[in-house]
Ligand SMILES: Nc1ncnc2c1ncn2[C@@H]1O[C@H](COP(=O)(O)OP(=O)(O)OP(=O)(O)O)[C@@H](O)[C@H]1O
């Protein structure tokens with residue numbers, strides 16, 4: 001509790017910004033119990049504004065996935081303030097967090113997690129499954145989103161009929177179809193060769209240009225260098241936060 | 248800046264819940280079929296048991312409707328001193344005089360007469376077949392039918408001719424009724440002129456051979472006392488008739504006379520089968536239980552295997568309740584598919600069995616409703632624990648694939 005008060009005191013919320021930040025972390029801690037306990041996040045402060053494309057970079061075990069889980073409300077911080085899309089995560093129930101993920105947050109995973117035996121179209125439409133939208137509307141929006149990621153001609157292909165890069169683009173489309181305020185990608189290029197990885201990154205850049213807020217986790221400095229903002233994390237702490245000149 | 252409102256709730260439509268539950272089964276069709284099979288066997292067994300017993304009961308009812316329940320049989324009974332009682336020879340006519348009586352006939356056992364395939368078989372070697380004199384109107388009164396040949400009419404009744412009961416014909420090894428078959432009866436050759444179908448209302452006739460009343464008296468010294476009188480009356484007068492029959496048939500010793508209603512015995516026999524039905528039903532229940540355990544096992548494995556799917560669904564916005572409903576739905580669907588298959592199988596078995604026995608097909612609707620309810624219940628119980636486990640899984644753990 002004291003950490004939260006302190007956090008609020010040391011870092012007054014940036015009211016100056018006309019637009020509310022999509023992500024606001026203040027002294028966030030996540031400690032996995034054990035012997036010894038692991039401080040996966042050890043006092044993280046982070047603010048991400050709408051439309052930003054942010055890379056989270058760090059070596060293996062530095063706490064990137066833990067950070068992403070906290071940002072995505074899949075996991076709760078042990079201490080600190082986590083505010084996503086204007087909601088204080090601490091105050092929301094499990095059901096409300098689910099609602100956040102259904103409507104406001106999109107995920108892309110390293111292993112894609114597409115449903116086997118289900119067409120690209122329906123995999124993407126599943127991104128809207130828990131919004132209560134009717135299947136017809138889900139499919140219509142999925143079709144538009146697949147077109148957006150350049151897979152208009154692959155709607156009825158099943159995951160095993162797609163290349164790795166195409167699969168990841170389907171996964172991106174599924175994360176995007178609900179027009180989330182925040183798109184979180186954990187090593188989206190980790191399972192891809194460099195060409196496919198570059199294509200996926202290119203896609204993320206394009207999305208960013210249309211105003212989607214995107215957080216990409218990577219341990220690949222080459223990938224990170226391409227991103228307009230890089231947050232370096234080490235042992236659960238933010239080491240540096242750099243913005244490169246806009247492309 | 249602190250949000251006071253909350254985001255709109257996650258929502259999974261009912262139709263989508265079913266779709267999602269079904270997609271889980273479709274992903275592993277063989278496994279789904281095999282575990283549904285366990286349920287199907289249990290349901291099929293239960294449906295078939297009930298269906299077969301219902302068909303059998305229906306058959307008895309049909310038979311009773313056809314044969315009528317207004318037949319009473321009168322037998323002499325026992326003397327108070329212990330010996331065999333006798334009905335007076337004119338008792339048949341006296342019964343016929345009772346108002347509501349519509350038909351009367353009788354048989355009289357010819358004592359000391361035995362029947363054999365030929366004369367070389369020693370007299371002591373009895374074969375359990377009784378020789379009875381029969382009145383010509385017997386067949387109509389008991390609703391009997393001739394399987395082959397003809398019945399003893401007034402003319403044939405004068406001559407040494409014989410009609411065999413169904414069992415008697417089989418035991419004597421005779422199936423010809425063209426006049427070429429003969430039996431050695433009470434020291435005379437009798438020509439076989441007919442063979443009866445089994446008589447449900449008078450099964451004692453199945454193991455007897457029937458000869459004419461006059462020829463029995465002339466050749467075999469039959470004394471003319473009936474040993475069984477068969478009587479039919481108006482259906483609603485049966486009880487009244489029954490009350491006066493003893494005094495009518497044997498006015499001197501009405502207390503000795505015994506009257507029975509063969510249709511009661513038939514109905515009682517059908518009811519006796521019910522114990523067996525209950526036992527078989529219980530066995531079907533055990534099979535269903537085993538099937539339910541199979542479904543539970545399948546679901547536990549499914550939840551373990553599909554951790555990442557569960558995590559993904561939570562990331563897509565599913566609440567714990569949505570995940571629970573998905574797996575519960577999958578379990579109920581699995582059991583339900585087994586139930587439908589089992590009910591169909593049970594129906595087919597019942598129909599096939601009824602067909603071979605020449606029974607009418609009867610499958611009460613409550614059996615199908617009960618089977619449906621049972622499978623839903625089994626599915627829900629089997630899926631409850633795995634579904635709760637899936638719902639409890641933290642999303643991060645479910646996504647952390649190793
Ligand atoms: N469930 C857990 N229980 C205990 N410790 C954990 C758990 N998950 C992660 N950790 C620890 O927390 C630290 C940060 O883990 P995290 O997964 O966030 O790293 P990462 O930066 O994503 O690494 P990588 O690049 O290898 O994916 C690691 O030291 C890890 O061992």
Ligand SMILES: [Mg+2]
Nearest residue numbers: 064065066186
């Ligand atoms: Mg990681």
